[in-house]
Amino acid sequence: xxxxxxxxxxxxxxxxxVSAESLQRHRLHLEGCPxxxxxxxxxxxxxxxxxxxxxxxxxxxxxSSMIRPVPNRKSxxxxxxxxxxxxxxxxxxxxxxxxxxxxxxxxxxxxxxxWAVSFGASSKLDVQQLDAxxxxxxxxxxADTREWVQSALKTHGETTADSVxxxxxxxxxxxxxxxxxxxxxxxxxxDRDFQTxxxxxxxxxxxxxxxxx
Amino acid sequence: xxxxxxxxxxxxxxxxVSAWEMLVxxxxxxxxxxxLRLLHNPDDALDLVQDxxxxxxxxxxxxxxxxxxSTWLFRIVHNKAVDLIRRRQTGPELENWFExxxxxxxxxxxxxxxxxxxxxxxxxxxxxxxxxxPAQRLIVELKVFQAMTFEEIAPLQDIPVNTAKTxxxxxxxxxxxxxxxxx
Ligand SMILES: [Zn+2]
Numbered sequence: 001x002x003x004x005x006x007x008x009x010x011x012x013x014x015x016x017x018v019s020a021e022s023l024q025r026h027r028l029h030l031e032g033c034p035x036x037x038x039x040x041x042x043x044x045x046x047x048x049x050x051x052x053x054x055x056x057x058x059x060x061x062x063x064s065s066m067i068r069p070v071p072n073r074k075s076x077x078x079x080x081x082x083x084x085x086x087x088x089x090x091x092x093x094x095x096x097x098x099x100x101x102x103x104x105x106x107x108x109x110x111x112x113x114x115w116a117v118s119f120g121a122s123s124k125l126d127v128q129q130l131d132a133x134x135x136x137x138x139x140x141x142x143a144d145t146r147e148w149v150q151s152a153l154k155t156h157g158e159t160t161a162d163s164v165x166x167x168x169x170x171x172x173x174x175x176x177x178x179x180x181x182x183x184x185x186x187x188x189x190x191d192r193d194f195q196t197x198x199x200x201x202x203x204x205x206x207x208x209x210x211x212x213x
Numbered sequence: 214x215x216x217x218x219x220x221x222x223x224x225x226x227x228x229x230v231s232a233w234e235m236l237v238x239x240x241x242x243x244x245x246x247x248x249l250r251l252l253h254n255p256d257d258a259l260d261l262v263q264d265x266x267x268x269x270x271x272x273x274x275x276x277x278x279x280x281x282x283s284t285w286l287f288r289i290v291h292n293k294a295v296d297l298i299r300r301r302q303t304g305p306e307l308e309n310w311f312e313x314x315x316x317x318x319x320x321x322x323x324x325x326x327x328x329x330x331x332x333x334x335x336x337x338x339x340x341x342x343x344x345x346x347p348a349q350r351l352i353v354e355l356k357v358f359q360a361m362t363f364e365e366i367a368p369l370q371d372i373p374v375n376t377a378k379t380x381x382x383x384x385x386x387x388x389x390x391x392x393x394x395x396x
Contacts (some may be wrong), residue, residue, distance in 0.1 A: 006382065007375075007378050007383075008375065008378050008379075008383035009381040010378075010381075010382045010385065011363060011378035011379075011381045011382055012378070014357075014381070014385075015356075015362060015363060017358065017362045018377050024289070033259075041391055042389060043382075043385045043386065046385045046388050046392070047356075047357045047385070049392065050338055050341075050342075050353070050357050050358070050388070051357065051358070052251065052334050052338065053246070053334065053335055053338050053358070054244050054334055054335055055242065055247060056242075056245070056246060056335070057242065058241050058242045058245045059255075059259065061259060061263065063233070063234045063237045063238070063241075063266070064230050064233060064234055064273075066266065066267045066270040066271070067230055067233060067270065077248070097300065109250075
């Protein structure tokens with residue numbers, strides 16, 4: 001009663017893109033197969049009945065909501081600026097201090113009055129000088145970052161989700177790079193005496209302490 | 214001159230909100246009506262449209278124009294529709310996903326399509342479709358309403374072309390039984 005050709009034959013008859021060869025093959029088969037003839041006659045009207053569907057108009061909706069994921073656009077830059085910049089500056093500042101320490105054989109002397117850094121055997125850098133240096137370094141970093149942000153905004157146009165994402169990626173790469181630099185600094189220091197290593201650790205924690213608030 | 218889909222996509226990728234909205238307006242009604250048929254509920258259909266175009270926007274940079282935008286779009290539509298149907302279904306119906314027979318006995322079906330008012334037509338058609346197992350419902354949608362070929366449908370459902378044809382045939386048989394029960 002049932003014929004194995006029926007499913008393909010019915011499906012192909014409902015396919016406007018079916019090849020002429022397939023259609024010809026099905027026609028030949030149909031001539032000798034009452035079962036397929038009956039199924040075709042029964043099922044062929046079904047798709048046409050479904051196509052009586054009346055298309056409805058789309059209700060209005062916010063079509064560009066996915067382009068603006070955060071409603072307050074101004075809040076994006078300020079939030080992004082504060083958090084990664086601090087994260088970026090901390091290791092950078094520490095790594096610069098470390099580099100100076102390594103190159104100049106810095107020594108840190110701590111006593112009740114405070115502490116002082118000595119370069120080699122002779123020269124001395126006091127707390128105020130170091131503060132001034134760190135402040136200058138911080139300003140240079142900020143200018144550097146501002147410049148980068150401006151060029152990023154120019155390149156990416158408006159603060160779209162894409163540009164913020166690329167911005168975050170850049171910050172993250174910078175941060176990783178800085179951490180690597182700092183690690184390299186520590187490794188170099190391991191070849192030196194423990195007094196210097198201890199000094200630099202104290203210096204690094206000083207930098208963290210100064211910047212954190 | 215009217216811009217092509219590819220021109221609108223390029224402009225949208227370059228940051229043009231109006232090009233993006235024009236692209237969405239051009240295709241959204243097809244997705245919305247598909248949602249109405251498959252999900253049988255205007256709120257779910259709107260959810261589908263939003264899901265689909267969020268997915269389109271996120272992946273727009275991957276669209277390279279080697280296929281028709283609408284073909285690429287319906288790959289996303291198919292996946293999102295499957296997700297939504299799955300989420301809206303609970304309990305034992307989930308097991309009937311690929312079942313080849315109608316999962317429940319035919320009763321309280323809408324009247325014959327020939328006799329119904331225009332305004333009732335959509336309700337009846339989506340009632341019929343709703344009673345099909347989801348895999349059959351989807352194949353009828355893609356074949357009949359979206360006029361896709363079986364060669365296009367088969368990879369969407371991750372099945373061979375012949376299986377797609379058999380599944381479509383089974384769906385037509387089931388629909389026919391439902392339609393006959395009413396006339
Ligand atoms: Zn036959």
